[in-house]
Amino acid sequence: MDSISQIVLGAATFALIKDKEIGKKALLYGAILGTIPDLDILVNPFYNTIEQLAIHRAFSHSIFFSIILSLLFGKIFSKIHKTSFSSWFWASFFSLFTHPLLDVCTTYGTRLFYPLNKSYFALDNVFVIDPLYTIWLLIGCISLLIINKNSKYRHTIIKWSLILSTSYLLFGLS
Secondary structure: OOHHHHHHHHHHHHHHHHHHHHOOHHHHHHHHHHHHHHHHHHHHHHOOHHHHHHHOOOHHHOHHHHHHHHHHHHHHHHHHHOOOHHHHHHHHHHHHHHHHHHHHOOOOOEOOOOOOOOOOEOOOOOOOOOHHHHHHHHHHHHHHHHOOOOOOOHHHHHHHHHHHHHHHHHHHHO
């Protein structure tokens, strides 16, 4: 999926869990985490085109990568904010792992269980760049940036942006 979709999905997912605690920082943390799996492209200059395709959407898109990084970021965030490790782990995990889950919805798919299983999983229910998927998350994230931190509507807005975007994916399956 395109980078904008991955950024707003990571931001919205992290905000759903941590917005009440840290406010707008949740969007930043989630946006960063939502982008990390695609940073495997930084090694592209060292490989030919075929090898690049084999490396992208491999380990950095696996559930194991998401678990390892979530343990690391959960520990870092819990130390910075001096709160429970568990909630930081889950916020990090969902922001990271929604990235490969969204990539599964594309034609190209991804290797969710790499290196144990090197098969690609692909549902092919959404185009790689799909504004109708991204718009709901973008509206939710922009709304959280604008709305006061103490507003009672923040959680509802981000929840509905995730519901609408996920419903679009489910509609594509049907």
